[in-house]
Amino acid sequence: MRFFVPTDIYVEKNCVRNHAQNLIAVGKRTLILTGQHSAAANGSLNDVTYVLSAGEIPYMIFSEVEENPSTDTVQKATQIAKEFKADFVIGIGGGSAIDAAKAVALLLANPDLEADDLHKVPSHPLKHVPIVAVPTTCGTGSEATPVAIITNRKVHLKKSIPHVLFPVLALVDGKYLESAKKTLIVNTAVDALSHMVESILNIKSNVFNRMCPEYGLKFWGECKEALLSDDDVDESLYEKLMLTSTIAGMSIAQTSTSVPHGMSYDLTLHLGVPHGPAVGYFLAAYIEVCAKYVPRDVAKILSLLGLKSTEEFSAMIRDLIGTCTVTHEMKEKFAAAMKVNRSKLDLVPGKITPNDIDYIYEKSLVVK
Ligand code: NAP
Numbered sequence: 001m002r003f004f005v006p007t008d009i010y011v012e013k014n015c016v017r018n019h020a021q022n023l024i025a026v027g028k029r030t031l032i033l034t035g036q037h038s039a040a041a042n043g044s045l046n047d048v049t050y051v052l053s054a055g056e057i058p059y060m061i062f063s064e065v066e067e068n069p070s071t072d073t074v075q076k077a078t079q080i081a082k083e084f085k086a087d088f089v090i091g092i093g094g095g096s097a098i099d100a101a102k103a104v105a106l107l108l109a110n111p112d113l114e115a116d117d118l119h120k121v122p123s124h125p126l127k128h129v130p131i132v133a134v135p136t137t138c139g140t141g142s143e144a145t146p147v148a149i150i151t152n153r154k155v156h157l158k159k160s161i162p163h164v165l166f167p168v169l170a171l172v173d174g175k176y177l178e179s180a181k182k183t184l185i186v187n188t189a190v191d192a193l194s195h196m197v198e199s200i201l202n203i204k205s206n207v208f209n210r211m212c213p214e215y216g217l218k219f220w221g222e223c224k225e226a227l228l229s230d231d232d233v234d235e236s237l238y239e240k241l242m243l244t245s246t247i248a249g250m251s252i253a254q255t256s257t258s259v260p261h262g263m264s265y266d267l268t269l270h271l272g273v274p275h276g277p278a279v280g281y282f283l284a285a286y287i288e289v290c291a292k293y294v295p296r297d298v299a300k301i302l303s304l305l306g307l308k309s310t311e312e313f314s315a316m317i318r319d320l321i322g323t324c325t326v327t328h329e330m331k332e333k334f335a336a337a338m339k340v341n342r343s344k345l346d347l348v349p350g351k352i353t354p355n356d357i358d359y360i361y362e363k364s365l366v367v368k
């Protein structure tokens with residue numbers, strides 16, 4: 001058994017400024033990647049640039065990372081990073097900005113590689129320049145995973161790229177959630193929940209790496225009522241939500257995600273569904289299917305969340321993210337692709353059958 005997360009992770013209020021020395025020790029010049037607005041609005045960008053300026057580290061800001069970052073954006077940012085001679089990158093934002101930073105870090109260390117080559121399996125492990133992650137959503141846990149999910153729009157492919165891209169440093173501060181709308185907090189918290197559930201309901205799950213999802217699910221359960229309520233989430237929960245998200249990232253760093261994530265990418269790619277709900281729609285039915293093979297694991301997940309049954313789990317998810325409607329043709333097409341997605345299917349404990357896959361799609365989506 002192995003547990004591997006080589007990232008130096010700090011979780012606390014005012015984390016970036018508290019750990020200024022760690023940040024400026026990472027390199028000499030940096031490209032900061034952010035989305036268009038949120039990093040400037042929630043104070044995270046200001047915290048980072050304050051520390052870099054005080055430490056006399058030259059930086060450039062690339063603030064064009066879109067949701068579900070594309071190979072085109074990664075290519076553009078890499079060009080800027082090269083011209084600036086950046087020797088490390090900082091991703092500030094949700095999973096999109098952090099994943100884009102990871103991809104740029106890989107391309108900087110491999111100048112012959114183009115962004116459109118990112119999904120090709122390399123003949124040998126590739127290096128990357130150091131990555132710093134400052135998350136501002138409570139969902140992807142990308143600050144603690146080796147994964148970057150990049151979309152190649154030319155070939156309609158949204159997938160993790162086959163490279164190991166752990167950040168060297170993660171600075172996690174719940175205060176950045178203050179500017180987030182309730183929907184964003186809920187959507188991203190559902191992603192974190194999925195990471196922990198998919199990590200436990202996974203053939204790579206073992207008594208050693210379970211310490212993360214089992215610990216994190218308890219925290220998630222403690223935030224459940226606040227997420228379900230009509231009121232805004234109280235700021236006293238921000239740190240717990242962020243910590244849970246990081247722990248959920250550490251969970252999938254050991255096992256990787258499974259079927260619900262595999263199914264989510266088509267909903268995002270073809271219908272523009274945000275990542276958290278796109279995964280969350282499939283979660284209850286996935287749990288039901290796994291209950292046939294690993295009933296004790298399912299019982300454990302429910303009890304950690306403070307739920308009595310899979311029906312209660314399903315109702316909770318519906319309250320949080322509602323439903324998703326697709327056409328019959330879409331559902332058939334997505335299911336056919338999933339039935340040959342061995343990289344996800346082979347992670348399911350027990351034998352998931354084509355009928356199980358059809359059942360998950362039937363149960364999870366509203367088909368018109
Ligand atoms: P996101 O796509 O990074 O951001 C979603 C939206 O939230 C953006 O409009 C962003 O605005 C805004 N936002 C971010 N932080 C905010 C804040 N504190 N306050 C207000 N608005 C804020 O969302 P995400 O769910 O975190 O990331 C999703 C991506 O991560 C997907 O591509 C998914 O596939 C990937 N993912 C990666 C991993 C991994 O291990 N690497 C795991 C799961 C998912 P701006 O654009 O203005 O910043």
Ligand code: FE
Nearest residue numbers: 140191275279
């Ligand atoms: Fe995810």
